[in-house]
Amino acid sequence: MRDHEPLIDELLGRFRQEIGADLEKYANHVHRVFETCVMRDTEPANRHKYAIAAVFHxxxxxxxxxxxxxPPSLEQAEHYLNTTQGGAGAAEIAAMIYWHHKIRPYHGAFPVTVETFRKADWTDVSLGLLTFGSDPQMLRRLRRKFPNAGFHWFLIRKISANFLRHPLNPLPMFKS
Incomplete structure (x- = not known):
């Protein structure tokens, strides 16, 4: 576990203005998801993909x-990948972002990275109740290193407000 992944900090810095007061809570969520990914998948070539997907998801x-x-998260990731990497990796990172709230296991293109990312995000969003085999002690260390800072309450408020506006579609990001 590193102090910070430099690419994550660089990319989040590009959105400092938009994220505003929520930067710490989102940055810590991003780092926890990323670190959980690289604990689960030690393939060095995937580290960069997890960092990008974590920031943009x-x-x-x-x-x-x-x-x-x-949709807007996918647009931002695609724009970044097209302008900095000629679109390289765009399909894989798009799949990681699109399917990260899939309830059931993912079966499709890029199965290792998409499923690893899905499990990592679910582990963090569930506050470690869902571990998918990750070491609970390591997850606790991650939460100490990158504290929640109100991220889950932030999500609850946003989802509750969306429920009032769209009661028939309160969780548009979830996929079965």
Whole structure:
């Protein structure tokens, strides 16, 4: 576990203005998800992908000011990948972002990275109740190193407000 993944800090810095006062809570969530990914998948070539997906997976909450954040998050990731990497890795990272709230296991293209990312996000969002085999002691260390800082309460408030506006679609980001 590193202090901080430099690419994550660099990418989050690009959204400092949009994220505003929520930066610490989102940055810590991003780092926890990333670290859980690299604990589960030690393939060095995937580390960069996890860092990018972690930063962009929920970014649409702030850039588009919506809880229906998957489309704007995907747009932001695609823009970044197209402008910095000629689109390399875009399909894989898009799949990681699109399916990260899938309730059931993912079966499709890029199964290792998509499923690893899905499990890592669920582990963090569930506050470690779902571990998918991750070491609970390591998860506790991660939460101490990158504290919640109100991230889950933030999500509850956003989802509750969305429920009042869209009672038939309160969780548009969830996939079965």
């Amino acid at each position: 929920d970014i649409g909450i702030w850039t588009a000011r919506t809880i229906d954040y998957l």
